[in-house]
Amino acid sequence: MIYQRSSQLFAEAEKVIPGGVNSPVRAFKAVGGTPIFVKSAKGAYLYDEDGNRLIDYINSWGPMVLGHAFEPVVEAVVAKAKLGTSFGMPTELETQIAALAVSMVPNIDKIRFVNSGTEACMSAIRLARGYTKRDKIIKFAGCYHGHSDSFLIQAGSGAITFGSPNSPGVTEGTAKDTLLARYNDLENVATLIEANKNEIAAIIVEPVAGNMGCIPPQKGFLEGLRQLCTDNGIQLIFDEVMTGFRLAKGGVQELYGIQADIVCFGKVIGGGLPVGAFAARSEIMNHLAPLGPVYQAGTLSGNPLAMAAGLAMLQALNNDPAIFQRLEEKTAYLAAGIDRVLKANNVVFTINRVGSMISVHFDANPVVDFQSAAKGDNDTFKKFFHGLLQEGIYIAPSAYETWFITDALTYEDLDVTIQAINTVSKTF
Known part of the structure; x- marks a missing residue:
């Protein structure tokens, strides 16, 4: 994917905003590279300033339960x-x-x-x-x-x-x-x-x-x-x-x-x-x-x-009593798919999930607190993050953040995501 416009905007932002961002985790310091500048969003998708479409798994860090621009x-x-x-x-x-x-x-x-x-x-x-x-x-x-x-x-x-x-x-x-x-x-x-x-x-x-x-x-x-x-x-x-x-x-x-x-x-x-x-x-x-x-x-x-x-x-x-069950089912489907492809590619990992919150930790041991979370392989996470970005999938640019699932995601979106993870994990 091309991020020429985002790179230009980030360079301009750095001149007038500390670190070029108004919240530190947006700066991609943990994963390297240049932040993506968003132009618009609808449903489960982000559209950046270079015209790329990304399937979104941060959903403004949680609030977009029903999708963007609901x-x-x-x-x-x-x-x-x-x-x-x-x-x-x-x-x-x-x-x-x-x-x-x-x-x-x-x-x-x-x-x-x-x-x-x-x-x-x-x-x-x-x-x-x-x-x-x-x-x-x-x-x-x-x-x-x-x-x-x-x-x-x-x-x-x-x-x-x-x-x-x-x-x-x-x-x-x-x-x-x-x-x-x-x-x-x-x-x-x-x-x-x-x-x-x-x-x-x-x-x-x-x-x-x-x-x-x-x-x-x-x-x-x-x-x-x-x-x-x-x-x-x-x-x-x-x-x-x-x-x-x-x-x-x-x-x-x-x-x-x-x-x-x-x-x-x-x-x-x-x-x-x-x-x-x-x-x-x-x-x-x-x-x-x-x-x-x-x-x-x-x-x-x-x-x-x-x-x-x-x-x-x-x-x-x-007014939608079934919403939380749908979110649970979609997240469980995604978790099962990620588990399947990472195992098939011999990746060391642990998946944690509660309802529509999920995260992938690149460590074989249970992740139950900060100390165990900090043991994850951050180099693998960086490859994972940037690989998914190239496949049109946006996750949090930090290994210390949960993903958030939105009801706007379709099962086709989830299958695309699972296939992208399969592709990326072959490169580790």
Whole structure:
């Protein structure tokens, strides 16, 4: 494929944007080469500035459950834009989407909308600290909850990709209040709690990790976290920015039948527009201003365009009970096909999958946490990434990212993808 126009655009971008990108993982630093500049997208496909068509497996990092330019979402945004793009005042639309979200997700009474997943997780931590009157939090190595200072302590995704998990600019004072645990290791979490008795406000976790590849919770892990939190007066925060409204209508709480105290959302809840949200039972949410002392605010929170997109998306998911089964079946079909062709070509690999999240790790051993994810053969991944790109398949340009399946993918698209992987894996 020819990427002449993309290369020209990247050179121009580097002159005025740090690294030429507005989010680091887009820069292709982990895989080499020049980023692809997108011109448009529709359904399961991206169309770049050089006229190439790519089958898309990142789907804007998750929100495009029903495909790009999903007509009800587009129509809702266009109609709302004609009435004004921002007011800084309440609108009926905010209440409508809030009521729908609360009805879809178990164990939440109230929800507050913000502008990003980072903001949602940051606000959830502040709320948990205000509610418990404690300072420390536990997070897990390899889990990414946005770029707020509290979370850039061995974060996943882009932070790992660039070898700087402890970011400069994060103060020692902030870092000391963030305790780092191993994902899928309850004993490690219990030890941290015991060593910091009555000091921990919250445990925040990606209940299905997506920022070190897709890593499922092992049997008993989430249940154990719930019990440890209950026994020690700690708030359990599920970061469902990726998984919310994607793995099930009610997210991971529904999928595994486990109740969190606070849940963070993003991605899907905005239909692809910049949105985040956090939600909990009334007794917790009522600690937020203007009802309570925990301050959180945002001029563009509840932006009418984002609310219109999110409402259209949630309505579509809520009105289509079979959507999550279709996504499950398509992802299982893809996983089986990848497994078949990689084995036929004697490639060493492991596939992880939960619902419509999937990742391929080039290591023979189970990938259950950051340490095991980091053992994957990155040189093979680079060949895999660029080989698929030449075959018209776009996956995340980092071995530490999950793929996201969209319902817009056809089985023909999946077969094309499997055949492309077969072709590429013969070159390893």
